[in-house]
Amino acid sequence: MATRKSATAASRKKPAEKSGLNGGITEFDKETELEAYREMLLIRRFEEKAGQLYGMGFIGGFCHLYIGQEAVVVGMQMALKDGDQVITGYRDHGHMLATGMEARGVMAELTGRQGGYSRGKGGSMHMFSKDKNFYGGHGIVGAQVSLGTGLAFANKYRGNDNVSVAYFGDGAANQGQVYESFNMAALWKLPVIYIVENNRYAMGTSTARSSAQSNFSLRGNSFGIPGHQVDGMDVRAVHAAAVEAVAHCRSGKGPIILEMLTYRYRGHSMSDPAKYRSKDEVQKMRSEHDPIEQVKARLLELKHASEDDLKAIDKKVRDVVADSADFAQNNPEPDPSELYTDILL
Amino acid sequence: MPIDILMPALSPTMEEGTLSKWLKNEGDSVAAGDVIAEIETDKATMEVEAVDEGKIGKIMIPAGTENVKVNAVIAVLLEEGESASDIGSGKKADPAPAPAEEATEAKPEAAAPVPAAPKAPVENTAAADPSIPDGTEMVATTVREALRDAMAEEMRANEDVFLMGEEVAEYQGAYKISQGLLQEFGARRVVDTPITEHGFTGIGVGAAMAGLRPIVEFMTFNFAMQAIDQIINSAAKTLYMSGGQMGAPIVFRGANGAAARVGAQHSQCYAAWYSHIPGLKVVMPYTAADAKGLLKAAIRDPNPVIFLENEILYGHSFDVPKMDDFVLPIGKARIHKQGKDVTIVSFGIGMNYAVKAVEELSGMGIDVELIDLRTIRPMDLPTVIESVKKTGRLVTVEEGYPQSSVGTEIATRVQQQAFDYLDAPIITIAGKDVPMPYAANLEKLALPNVAEIVDAVKAVTYTA
Ligand SMILES: Cc1ncc(C[n+]2csc(CCOP(=O)(O)OP(=O)(O)O)c2C)c(N)n1
Ligand SMILES: [Mg+2]
Numbered sequence: 001m002a003t004r005k006s007a008t009a010a011s012r013k014k015p016a017e018k019s020g021l022n023g024g025i026t027e028f029d030k031e032t033e034l035e036a037y038r039e040m041l042l043i044r045r046f047e048e049k050a051g052q053l054y055g056m057g058f059i060g061g062f063c064h065l066y067i068g069q070e071a072v073v074v075g076m077q078m079a080l081k082d083g084d085q086v087i088t089g090y091r092d093h094g095h096m097l098a099t100g101m102e103a104r105g106v107m108a109e110l111t112g113r114q115g116g117y118s119r120g121k122g123g124s125m126h127m128f129s130k131d132k133n134f135y136g137g138h139g140i141v142g143a144q145v146s147l148g149t150g151l152a153f154a155n156k157y158r159g160n161d162n163v164s165v166a167y168f169g170d171g172a173a174n175q176g177q178v179y180e181s182f183n184m185a186a187l188w189k190l191p192v193i194y195i196v197e198n199n200r201y202a203m204g205t206s207t208a209r210s211s212a213q214s215n216f217s218l219r220g221n222s223f224g225i226p227g228h229q230v231d232g233m234d235v236r237a238v239h240a241a242a243v244e245a246v247a248h249c250r251s252g253k254g255p256i257i258l259e260m261l262t263y264r265y266r267g268h269s270m271s272d273p274a275k276y277r278s279k280d281e282v283q284k285m286r287s288e289h290d291p292i293e294q295v296k297a298r299l300l301e302l303k304h305a306s307e308d309d310l311k312a313i314d315k316k317v318r319d320v321v322a323d324s325a326d327f328a329q330n331n332p333e334p335d336p337s338e339l340y341t342d343i344l345l
Numbered sequence: 346m347p348i349d350i351l352m353p354a355l356s357p358t359m360e361e362g363t364l365s366k367w368l369k370n371e372g373d374s375v376a377a378g379d380v381i382a383e384i385e386t387d388k389a390t391m392e393v394e395a396v397d398e399g400k401i402g403k404i405m406i407p408a409g410t411e412n413v414k415v416n417a418v419i420a421v422l423l424e425e426g427e428s429a430s431d432i433g434s435g436k437k438a439d440p441a442p443a444p445a446e447e448a449t450e451a452k453p454e455a456a457a458p459v460p461a462a463p464k465a466p467v468e469n470t471a472a473a474d475p476s477i478p479d480g481t482e483m484v485a486t487t488v489r490e491a492l493r494d495a496m497a498e499e500m501r502a503n504e505d506v507f508l509m510g511e512e513v514a515e516y517q518g519a520y521k522i523s524q525g526l527l528q529e530f531g532a533r534r535v536v537d538t539p540i541t542e543h544g545f546t547g548i549g550v551g552a553a554m555a556g557l558r559p560i561v562e563f564m565t566f567n568f569a570m571q572a573i574d575q576i577i578n579s580a581a582k583t584l585y586m587s588g589g590q591m592g593a594p595i596v597f598r599g600a601n602g603a604a605a606r607v608g609a610q611h612s613q614c615y616a617a618w619y620s621h622i623p624g625l626k627v628v629m630p631y632t633a634a635d636a637k638g639l640l641k642a643a644i645r646d647p648n649p650v651i652f653l654e655n656e657i658l659y660g661h662s663f664d665v666p667k668m669d670d671f672v673l674p675i676g677k678a679r680i681h682k683q684g685k686d687v688t689i690v691s692f693g694i695g696m697n698y699a700v701k702a703v704e705e706l707s708g709m710g711i712d713v714e715l716i717d718l719r720t721i722r723p724m725d726l727p728t729v730i731e732s733v734k735k736t737g738r739l740v741t742v743e744e745g746y747p748q749s750s751v752g753t754e755i756a757t758r759v760q761q762q763a764f765d766y767l768d769a770p771i772i773t774i775a776g777k778d779v780p781m782p783y784a785a786n787l788e789k790l791a792l793p794n795v796a797e798i799v800d801a802v803k804a805v806t807y808t809a
Contacts, residue, residue, distance in 0.1 A: 060606030060785065112606070112784035123608040123783030139610035140568070141540050174539040175571075202540055204516035210539040276516065333786040339779055 025236040026243065030304040036078070036235045037295045038313055040070035043094040044292060045314075045321045046103055047266075050093065050110055054270050058329055059110045062139075063124045066094035068265035071291035072197055073098040075238025076165060079246050083160065087135040087148040088167035090125035091197075091264075095167065099132040103324035113331035120334040121342070141202075142175030144168060145194070149181040152192035152255070163191040163249040171202020173216050179223075182255070186223040189254035193245045194220070196257065197232070199264045204276040217259040225255050232260030233289040263289070347432050348397055350420040352406075352413050355384060355391045362386045363411045364419060373401050375422070382408075382419070399424045402432055472674045474638075483664035491633035491665055492522050492598075492654065495640035496560060498670070500530055503558060506644055509536040509545060510562030510599070519564045520600060520659055546572035546597070550579045553595040553649075560644060563599035566615045566653065580649035581624030596643045598652035601629070602694055602744050603781055605657070606788060612781035614745030616693065619651040620721040620754070626675055627721040629653040631696035633663035635719055638673030646675060655694045678725035680732070684714035687802050688732040690755055691742035692718035695793070699742045702798035711806060721751055729755060730763045737768035738805040742798055747775040769805040774798055 028036065047065040054063050066073075069091075077086075077098040088095045096106050101117065109116025109127050117127045127137040135151060138144040148166025155162045172178065173196050185192050196216040200207055207214040217227030226248070231237040238260065245256045263285045267274040274282075299305040305313075352362065366383040369375055375395040382393040402423035406413055413419065421432050486494075500506045507530075512519045514527040514537040527535040538545040542563065549559040563569040569576065576597060584592030603612035619627045626648055630636040636654070643650035665671070681696065682703060691699040696717055703713045714732050718725065733739050739759055741752030752773030759771060777791045803809070 061604075061783065062607055062611070109783075112787075118783075120784035121609075121782045121787065123606065126608050126610065126783070139608065140571070142571075171540045174541050176541060176543050203519065204512055205537060205539070209515075209537060334782075334784050336786065336790060338784075339777065339782060339787050339790050343779055 024240055025234065026239040028236055033295060033299055033304060036074055037292065037299060038317065039074045039098060040235065040292045040295065041314065041317045042320065043070045043097050045317050046097060046324070047093060049321045049325050050107070051270070053111065053325060059124065060112070061123055062090065063110065063270045064091040064268065065266045066091055068285065069197060069199060069232065069262045070094060071235040071238050072195065072232045072260045072262055075235040076195065076242045078239050079242035080165065083133065083162040085133045085135055085151045085162065085164040087144045087151060087164065089141065089144055089169060089172060090139050092125065092127060092137045096127060096129070096134055099129070099134045101129050101132050101134060103320050104327045107324035107328035108331050111328040112333065113328060114334045115327060115331040119338060121338065142168065142172045142177050145172065145178045146181045149185050149190060149192050152185065152190035155191055156188070161250050163193055163246055165193045165195060167195045167197055169202055170196060170198040170200065170207045170216060171205065171210060173219060174210060182220050182223045182225055185255040186225050189252060191249035192255045193249055194255060194257045196259045197262055198259050199262050201276065203268045203272065206276070217257055220257045225257055227257035227259060229259045229261060232262035233291045234294060235291055347402055347427055348399065348422040348424065349418040350422055352415050352417045352419050353393060354415045355386050356388055359386045359415060361412045361414045364406050364408060364413050365390065367404060367408045369401050371401050371404055375399065375401060397422055402429050473677065474673055474679070477666045477668070482667040484667050485662050486633045486665040487660055487662050488633045488636045489522055489659040491637035492640055493524055493526065495637045496523070497526060497529065499641055499644040500534060505556065506558040506560065507534040507536065508560045508562060509538055509549060511538055511540055511564045513537060513562050520656060523562070542568050542571035543575060546575040547579065549595055550575055550593050553593040554583060554591050558594055558644060560596045560598060563597065565611060566599050566601040567611050567613055569597065569599070577622055581622050585624060592647060593649045594647045596650050596652055598640070599654060600656040601653035602655050603792060606783060606785065608783045609780035614743065614776070616653060616721050616743065617745050617750050620751060624649065625722060626650045627653065628675055628719065629693040629721055630719055631658065631693055631717050634665045635673060635679065637665055638671050639675060639719065641672045642675050650675070653693060658694055676720045676723040676725055678728040679717045679719055681715040681717045682713065684712040686712045686736060687738040687740065687806050688714045688716060688729070688736045689740045689742060689798070689802070690716045690718055690729055692721065694744055695742040698793055698795050698798055701795045702802065705795065705799055706802055711802060711808065713802065726758055730759060733759055733763050734766045737766055739771045740774065740798065740801045740805060742774045742793060744776050744793060747773065747778050750775045769807070772801040772805055774801055
């Protein structure tokens, strides 16, 4: 894992203002640091609970957990403003929580209940919230890249200054429609931020085995789309890159690519034994680069928070998650009449 | 002989145009390639070049004429030694479907007689299943293993056969169908691809055009939608478009239809979709023996074959005869159970429901003849019709969407060919006309079920 932009001990000692750029990382103040901590922890605990509910048979089908990658979506989201749109693939629970969607509604969708964001009809991979500008939740690898480009097209068409953020995996980055979209986005200067969540594997295939050019930040080169590699395990590095990318897009300069170097701790989906990588590899990432532990260490070191403070945050987060799980297990299934609704208007 | 110059079609959609200008006059000599006129189509103004050498004998359509139909005679070209008086004995420059008896005006609507359409080849030339010698050992085998064995046997037999797809090699298949193949055949013949369906499908078809025998695995057929253009426009049509010079001997295989709770984008049956396409064969087995025998046949077939598997059936176990080379004919249905009261036709996972319904019905004294279609295209209609002639009643069962389904196709053809034998309207059972919902209760409602089949059989047999 490249950690070229992660903080040094020295840089941690001088907290700066929230959005300041400093050698590729944003120095977070206490509040921002705590916010990032809470947000990432919520995703982590939520996903752990989803894994449990899956094991208990409350969640069915495919369920892809985001554990390990929390800093990417949290750092990005902190740089967005109201009206900016987000779209991603099927590993989407973290993105939904980060856009402010309610844990209850997400969890109830996972259990296929009427209180879910898609009223139980979409499931883990297909969830949306118009309210929060979250456009899904897509099960077909790569589709969200063109769709996200279309969201940017709409922004440009309307002449507003919103940007769209299209997240996709290292595996998705090889799909043809990604490059068709890159070309048009560059040609028409569309305000879209392409986020490659490079977690090193597409299901069981490592980037080395799937990609002739595995530096995904270079994938826009032939279209003149700038790209940067970012330490996606460090929420401050993500944030710094996000601020830059958002400014680029909002100012009318067209698309930009951010390759987030990240890692998923769990298998691809609940049924993946993940034999294609060593336990050591996973353990090393967890112990040396965990996005949440990094923030926690800084908070403690700078005395922004005590162990007790953090425990209190953890307790609050756990309560939110437990409440969502309760809701999701007890909420009724959709009414049978829902079978035939929402097919056409 | 004078040559007719015809109004050219200048775009694929052009039916008529305006002859805006003549650049040559009567009596002018022209060489091949000379621009003789300008024509305005709906899209552009185009120049018309002379194809033959000669002298403009007569201009039939004056400049400025609108709505000149394609293939109308616009002028007559005289060859050396001919004069205007020869006009009328004109031969048509090809292509020449348009008539031109009268020299004064074109009559394109007087079309040449339509040749009788050639008859489509007779279907179901497929041989019967090979007989299984007495005393052949039957081995309980899962569909999963049967598919793997079929591929392994064909790869051993033919060096040109190779497997490509996502996660087929090192991961041993996303659904473990290709287990052990990488170990036996190596990375040259068991090829992991990136997630680029449209690209690797095209590569597979190209390799097939060059004579290799690719097996392209789609992790599921839902993802083949990324590649459906290469399947239909390249694989299915090349033989025809090349006048028989080259085709694409290729198998596209993978899980098709609903699995369990994977939602709308991952739960679709493509049997009807692909069965629509001339130039494809479409196979959808239910038992492990059929999976093995038909996959081997598909790999040997010189045509593109869509081989639709089912995730739920992968783990089901059936008897498979232990034979050196067990190959089944594509295009032949199998009578799963003989009966006299009513015919049920199904295929693939649909059989799963049908088999249970047949059991229930037999408890009620209704003797069902259950036909497993096995191949959707070419369809073994004779076997179905023979059965309907006996029972007079027909119910079809499938998981796909109801409109333009395989069942509606069967129903149409049966009423055309065996109308007099029917004692009740045909009932077609399919999945509901909705995208697959995720919620457990709704998913159940969206799929066909055993009770529906039982009710349908009761209805066509007029049993209360
Ligand atoms: C078009 C298409 N092909 C294949 C699949 C099956 N599939 C789902 S996720 C996945 C791996 C994607 O990996 P990556 O893009 O790296 O994202 P990650 O899962 O690592 O977040 C595959 C092959 C699919 N859903 N859609
Ligand atoms: Mg990945």
